[in-house]
Structure formats: C-alpha cells, structure tokens
Amino acid sequence: MEGRPVAVIECPEEIPCNPCETACPQGAIQIGNPITRRPRLDAARCTGCGLCVAACPGLAIFLVKEEADTAEVTFPYEFLPLPQVGDVVTAVGREGQPLGAARVVAVRQVRTSDGTWLVTLAVPRALSSEVRGMRRL
Ligand code: SF4
Ligand code: SF4
Numbered sequence: 001m002e003g004r005p006v007a008v009i010e011c012p013e014e015i016p017c018n019p020c021e022t023a024c025p026q027g028a029i030q031i032g033n034p035i036t037r038r039p040r041l042d043a044a045r046c047t048g049c050g051l052c053v054a055a056c057p058g059l060a061i062f063l064v065k066e067e068a069d070t071a072e073v074t075f076p077y078e079f080l081p082l083p084q085v086g087d088v089v090t091a092v093g094r095e096g097q098p099l100g101a102a103r104v105v106a107v108r109q110v111r112t113s114d115g116t117w118l119v120t121l122a123v124p125r126a127l128s129s130e131v132r133g134m135r136r137l
Contacts, residue, residue: 001128005048005065005074009039010094010132011058023055023112050074055112063120064128071128072105077119082107083134091121091131099123099131 001008007028009020014036021031021039028045029052031037053061053076063074073091083089083104091102106120123131 001043001064001066003065003067005050005063005072006043006046007041007048007052008062008064009041009052009060010062011039011056011060014038015058017058019055019057020052020061023051025049025051050108050110050118051112053118054110054114054116059116062132063118066125066128069125071123071125072120073123073128073131074106074118074120075133077107077117077134078115082117083119083136088137089121089134090137091123091127092133092135093130094132096133096135098135099127101137102131102134104134 016035018031021029026045028042030040059076065072087104088101091099102121102123105122108118
C-alpha cells in the first residue's frame with residue numbers, strides 16, 4: 001500500500017457471503033468453497049478500484065494508501081448528508097472512538113455502489129491501520 005491504494009479486508013466471521021469475491025475484476029479476492037471461508041486477498045493483484053468496498057454488505061472492506069508521513073483511508077459510508085471534499089471531520093476507529101481531525105479528500109461512487117458511497121480521509125500515516133470511519137465535528 002506504499003504509494004497506491006490496496007484493499008484491507010476485516011471480515012473475521014465465517015459467514016455465507018461472497019459479494020467481495022464476485023465484485024473484484026482482478027480476481028484478487030478468493031473465498032471459493034465452502035462459501036463460509038473467510039476472504040483472502042492477493043494484494044499484488046489489487047488495483048485499489050474500490051468495487052469490493054461498495055459491494056460488501058458488512059462494510060468490512062477499506063482501502064489504504066500510505067505515503068511518507070500521511071495516508072489515505074477509504075471506507076464505505078451510508079449516511080446522509082454526505083460529507084464534501086475539503087470538509088474537516090473527526091476520524092474514528094473500529095469502535096467509533098475519535099482519533100483526531102481529518103480532511104475529506106474524496107467522496108465517490110463506483111459501479112457496484114447502490115446507496116453506498118466511498119469516503120476518503122487524509123490521516124497521519126501512524127493512524128492508517130486505526131482509522132475506519134468518520135463523524136462530523
Ligand atoms: S479494490 Fe478492486 S482490485 Fe482491489 S480487491 Fe477490491 S475489487 Fe479487487
Ligand atoms: S462481502 Fe464483505 S462480509 Fe461478505 S465475505 Fe466479503 S468481506 Fe466478508
């Protein structure tokens with residue numbers, strides 16, 4: 001994820017689910033049989049397109065891009081009103097705990113989006129494995 005966005009899958013339960021596998025045009029996510037297997041990512045194949053992020057009903061996939069001191073974390077977002085590019089929001093962790101202020105750098109939909117948007121925050125690189133959502137200041 002150095003210099004390019006790569007999917008991060010946080011799907012710990014063995015559940016019958018595979019939209020992430022079928023959404024990926026690169027064949028980078030494998031579940032196979034039985035369908036309850038946990039998804040496995042071939043990071044070398046991942047282009048960071050975000051199709052799996054929008055397709056996952058569990059909101060369990062993120063994109064992370066790391067650079068020298070900063071990182072961009074992309075997560076699925078299903079609330080209204082949407083944030084706007086340039087907004088400063090509170091970055092939050094997996095439990096919703098605040099992790100500091102962060103700037104919104106992208107708000108987009110992809111082909112697999114239904115009501116799900118992809119929001120990208122610029123955060124300190126040290127928080128790239130911690131930030132997984134946002135709330136408004
Ligand atoms: S981000 Fe795109 S290329 Fe990467 S695993 Fe997801 S769907 Fe596949
Ligand atoms: S679509 Fe989401 S919840 Fe379903 S297996 Fe893939 S990562 Fe897990």
